Amino acid sequence: MLHEAVNALLHTEADLNGVYVDGTFGRGGHSRLLLSRLGPQGRLIALDRDPAALAAGRSVSDPRFSIHHAQFSDWAEVVRNLGVGPVQGLLLDVGVSSPQIDEAERGFSFRMDGPLDMRMDPTQGESAADFLNRADVRTLTEVIRDYGEERFAGPIAKALVARRESGPPLARTRELAELVARVVKTREPGQDPATRTFQALRIHVNGELEELRCALDRTLEGLSRGGRLAVISFHSLEDRMVKRFIQAHSKDEPDRRAPFAPPRAMPLRAIARIHPSADEVAANPRSRSAVLRVAERVN
Known part of the structure; x- marks a missing residue:
């Protein structure tokens, strides 16, 4: 517009x-x-x-x-x-x-693989990866529910913490998108399962x-x-x-x-x-x- x-x-x-x-x-x-x-x-x-x-x-x-x-x-x-x-x-x-979405290295896109960053100013603040790899289930649930309006926020948060406790920390956008897709079995036609989670994390990381x-x-x-x-x-x-x-x-x-x-x-x-x-x-x-x-x- x-x-x-x-x-x-x-x-x-x-x-x-x-x-x-x-x-x-x-x-x-x-x-x-x-x-x-x-x-x-x-x-x-x-x-x-x-x-x-x-x-x-x-x-x-x-x-x-x-x-x-x-x-x-x-x-x-x-x-x-x-x-x-x-x-x-x-x-x-x-x-x-x-441009931010289209540059895979910025970490905003769930369609392209890149570092899990999502900061609009990459020189300041905490990246999405840093947040995901320190936050507890309650905090993750609140962020994904409140900022992504995601009805599966609780199961996604539990899966994120389980992944962190059982293996290497999440570092790539594709890893996150695949994890969310395994948890979210239904979604509106044409919408990627990870859409709402990526939106929530971006809003949180940048304090939008x-x-x-x-x-x-x-x-x-x-x-x-x-x-x-x-x-x-x-x-x-x-x-x-x-x-x-x-x-x-x-x-x-x-x-x-x-x-x-x-x-x-x-x-x-x-x-x-x-x-x-x-x-x-x-x-x-x-x-x-x-x-x-x-x-x-x-x-």
Whole structure:
């Protein structure tokens, strides 16, 4: 939803010379389209914690653009350190990117064999292999159940610990995918048995939901009046969090101490919920689960 997201941010002529943040640069598709649309006084600040994404961003030679090695939850701090006031737009395309999935050595894919890593920033934190080879059954069950919405979380966790206790530690994505496939005997048509487990481990290793929660909270301080938030999410956990955040800050709230007083004005207004077109899904099947939600700062 490249064009839909950019159109949602740059919705008036007055927006073209504003300051925008692309909190998840990836390989720069959104940033490049934003730059092509911004006016000469416009500015785009991009963030990513993936070294490969940073390398791609440094190839963009445009004086209106800068890229920074940071988690997207830190976007407001990066903007503040640059001496820029409230911004006119924040774009978040959350979750794993296609290049990360397609590079076997990153460890995100259950379809290709590679080291069991899954870190978006391989220079920091604990890899998926390290986590799997130290966590107990209860912790593994909670992570796989809560972040993967996996109904077989308990049996998978027990199988992971049994494997650890009886042989060499898990180190490869194919080993994990095969272990999960032996435990999960039924799955929705077309879905690999390991899909939910890999999603859960990736979210846990990278702290993705906490990252999203922090990034959303900072929109209340970092967006200018009339500025817009656009978030593209790819699974229900992310989308549910974005939906609830927008709802919580966009619905007028009566004062219970003064029930007849006008409702308290809320800072956001929900603008849109957009799904990918049939043409986009046909061209990019990975987009089929995507949801774009847009909100505007009004107070």
